[in-house]
Amino acid sequence: MKWTLIRTKVLAALAACLVVGVGGILALMYYSFARNSRALAAESVTGAQKLFTILETREISKMTAVSETLIMNPQVGDALAARDRSRLIELTAPLYPKLKKEGITNWMFHTPDPDMAVFLRLHNPAKFGDHLNRFMDKEAARTHAMVAGNELAKAGFAVRILRPVYDAHGGLAGYVEFGEEIGQFIHAMKRQTGDDYGLLLSKKFVDRQFWADSSAVWQRRDNWDDNANFVVADKTTDNDSIIQFQGEVAAVPAQGKVLEWFHEGDSAFVRGIFPIRDAAGNTVGAMFVVRDISGFYLAMRHTRNVLVLVTAVALALGIFLVLTLLNRLVFRRLEHIIVVATRVVGGDYESEIRVESDDEVGQFEQLFEQFRLVFVDLMAHVPELQEK
Amino acid sequence: MSQLYDLKVLIENKIKADGLDAMAVKGKIGLRSGRTLALISPSTPDDPDAVAKLRQAAKEVLNINA
Numbered sequence: 380m381k382w383t384l385i386r387t388k389v390l391a392a393l394a395a396c397l398v399v400g401v402g403g404i405l406a407l408m409y410y411s412f413a414r415n416s417r418a419l420a421a422e423s424v425t426g427a428q429k430l431f432t433i434l435e436t437r438e439i440s441k442m443t444a445v446s447e448t449l450i451m452n453p454q455v456g457d458a459l460a461a462r463d464r465s466r467l468i469e470l471t472a473p474l475y476p477k478l479k480k481e482g483i484t485n486w487m488f489h490t491p492d493p494d495m496a497v498f499l500r501l502h503n504p505a506k507f508g509d510h511l512n513r514f515m516d517k518e519a520a521r522t523h524a525m526v527a528g529n530e531l532a533k534a535g536f537a538v539r540i541l542r543p544v545y546d547a548h549g550g551l552a553g554y555v556e557f558g559e560e561i562g563q564f565i566h567a568m569k570r571q572t573g574d575d576y577g578l579l580l581s582k583k584f585v586d587r588q589f590w591a592d593s594s595a596v597w598q599r600r601d602n603w604d605d606n607a608n609f610v611v612a613d614k615t616t617d618n619d620s621i622i623q624f625q626g627e628v629a630a631v632p633a634q635g636k637v638l639e640w641f642h643e644g645d646s647a648f649v650r651g652i653f654p655i656r657d658a659a660g661n662t663v664g665a666m667f668v669v670r671d672i673s674g675f676y677l678a679m680r681h682t683r684n685v686l687v688l689v690t691a692v693a694l695a696l697g698i699f700l701v702l703t704l705l706n707r708l709v710f711r712r713l714e715h716i717i718v719v720a721t722r723v724v725g726g727d728y729e730s731e732i733r734v735e736s737d738d739e740v741g742q743f744e745q746l747f748e749q750f751r752l753v754f755v756d757l758m759a760h761v762p763e764l765q766e767k
Numbered sequence: 768m769s770q771l772y773d774l775k776v777l778i779e780n781k782i783k784a785d786g787l788d789a790m791a792v793k794g795k796i797g798l799r800s801g802r803t804l805a806l807i808s809p810s811t812p813d814d815p816d817a818v819a820k821l822r823q824a825a826k827e828v829l830n831i832n833a
Binding site: 718720721722723724725726727730758761 | 790792
C-alpha cells in the first residue's frame with residue numbers, strides 16, 4: 380500500500396472517520412452514563428436525606444406520644460420527685476421491653492436542674508448518678524420544655540427527646556428521656572429503598588476508649604483505624620470496601636454531596652453522602668448512601684454496544700460505497716489513461732482513450748485523446764520513422 | 768553506432784527473449800528515461816545524460832545492466 384496514492388489517502392481518511400465516529404459514540408455514551416449516574420446518585424442522596432428526616436420526625440413523634448402518656452400518670456412524677464428509684468422501676472420496667480421492641484432503646488430519668496444527674500436508666504438500671512452535661516440537658520434546664528434532636532453520647536448516636544416531669548403538685552420532679560439508635564434507621568431505609576447505607580461518626584465527637592469498650596460489649600470489630608477522620612457506626616452491608624470517603628464529615632454540605640460511581644465485579648454503584656447534625660447544630664456524623672445502578676449500567680452498555688456496532692457497520696458500508704464509486708469513476712479510468720499513454724510512447728499508435736462520460740475525468744480523457752492524436756500525427760512526420 | 772542505439776537494441780532483444788509486451792515495456796522505459804525509443808537510430812548522437820537515463824530505466828524495468 381503506497382501512501383502516495385489517492386486511493387490510500389482516501390481509505391486512510393475514511394478509516395479515520397470510522398475511528399472518530401466510533402470514538403465519538405463511545406465518548407457520548409460515557410458522558411451520558413456519567414451524567415445519568417450522577418443524577419441517580421444525587422437522587423439517592425436527596426431521597427435518603429428526606430427519608431432520614433421523615434424517620435427522624437416520625438420517631439420523635441412516637442417518643443413524644445409515649446412520654447405524653449407516661450407523664451399523665453401522676454405516680455411516675457411523684458416517684459421521681461420522691462427519688463424513689465424502686466417505685467419508679469416498679470412503675471416503668473414492665474413497659475420498657477415493649478418500647479424496646481418498638482425501637483426505643485434508651486429510657487432515662489434525670490433529677491431536676493441544676494443537678495440534672497441520671498436518676499434511672501431503664502436500659503441499664505445499675506448505672507446512675509452520673510452527669511451527662513449534653514446540649515439537650517442544658518436546653519431542657521434552660522427552657523423547661525421538651526427538647527428533641529440527635530445527640531451523640533456514650534450510649535451511642537441516638538435521636539432523643541427530653542422533657543420535664545411534674546409531680547402531683549405541679550412541681551418539677553425531674554426529666555424523662557427517650558432515645559432511639561440512629562443506626563437502626565439505616566436498616567429501615569435499606570428495606571424501603573434497597574440502597575445501602577453507612578452511618579459515619581466524626582472522630583472529633585467520639586472517645587477512642589469508649590469506642591474500644593463499646594466494640595467489645597457489642598462484640599463488633601474495633602474499626603477505629605479503618606478511616607482517618609470517622610468511624611463507621613453501622614452499615615447495611617457486610618462489604619466494607621463500598622464505604623469510602625476521604626474528606627472531613629464536617630465539610631459535607633448541608634444538601635449532601637455526590638461522590639462518584641464505581642465498579643465492583645459486574646456491578647456498578649454510585650456513592651453519596653449527607654451530613655447529620657446533633658441537637659446543637661454540630662455536624663457530628665454523616666450518612667453514606669450507596670446505590671446499585673448495575674441494571675442501568677448494563678442497559679447503557681447494551682445501548683452503547685448496539686450504537687457502536689450500527690455506527691461501525693454504517694461507516695464500513697459508507698467506506699465500501701465511496702471506494703467503489705471512486706474506483707469506478709476515477710481510479711480505473713486513470714489507470715486506463717496511464718496504460719494507453721505508456722503504450723503510445725512505446726510505439727503503439729493505435730491505442731485509443733475511451734471517453735466514457737462528460738465528468739471531470741471524462742474531460743481529461745478527451746483532452747488526452749486529442750493530445751495522443753497530435754502526438755501520433757507528429758510521429759508520422761518524423762523522418763526516421765517514415766524511412767521505416 | 769551510438770551508445771544510445773546499442774542500448775535500444777539490447778532492450779529490444781531482452782523484450783523479445785522474455786516474450787514481453789513490447790509496446791508497454793518500451794513505453795515504460797521511454798517515460799522513465801524521457802526518450803522515445805522509436806526515435807533512436809544508429810546515427811543518433813550520444814548524450815551522456817540521455818545514455819545514463821536510458822540505462823537506469825532499462826535496469827528498473829527489465830533489470831538489465833547495460
